[in-house]
Amino acid sequence: GEDVEQSLFLSVREGDSSVINCTYTDSSSTYLYWYKQEPGAGLQLLTYIFSNMDMKQDQRLTVLLNKKDKHLSLRIADTQTGDSAIYFCAESMDGYNKLIFGAGTRLAVHP
């Protein structure tokens, strides 16, 4: 079955790195995504990784994928107050349009 799990809350100090973790169950997942949602707003696609990759870096964002453990992480370097939001990880399978979302991790950045 399809299931995506995330921890619900993370608090970090401004300037530190944040690491948000996600586990998924479906080994046939093709793409894994990270979305950011600020209060009252839609979802912003941050980055994604194809299942045959193990790492992807995009400016302050680093995605690590451990396919054996079905574990995905998003690292945000030099976390800023503007990074405070809910972060959703999501999986999709080749040939399907359906995104399966985790419950979302609320990131709080404090001075």
Next chain:
Amino acid sequence: DTEVTQTPKHLVMGMTNKKSLKCEQHMGHRAMYWYKQKAKKPPELMFVYSYEKLSINESVPSRFSPECPNSSLLNLHLHALQPEDSALYLCASSPRTGADEQFFGPGTRLTVL
């Protein structure tokens, strides 16, 4: 144009009203989606349109009626809704069908009285 737009931003309706939500994209995407998001929950897929044809209906009640008049527009017609249908309704689009990345609009905040 690299965004998905949704109107209205907010909508308040009674249970006997008929209203419509509108979504538009001009990125040439051929797949469009409706999601429902309740407070403090992740989005849940409602419908998928692929090349203007309905390809997925996630067992959504018939009081929600989607329509895709052309490749850039997606509507969601609402009739006889219940208070529990109050939520943020998100539209998304992707370049093709399959596992392409989906780009979301800002959503319509719907309140049913």
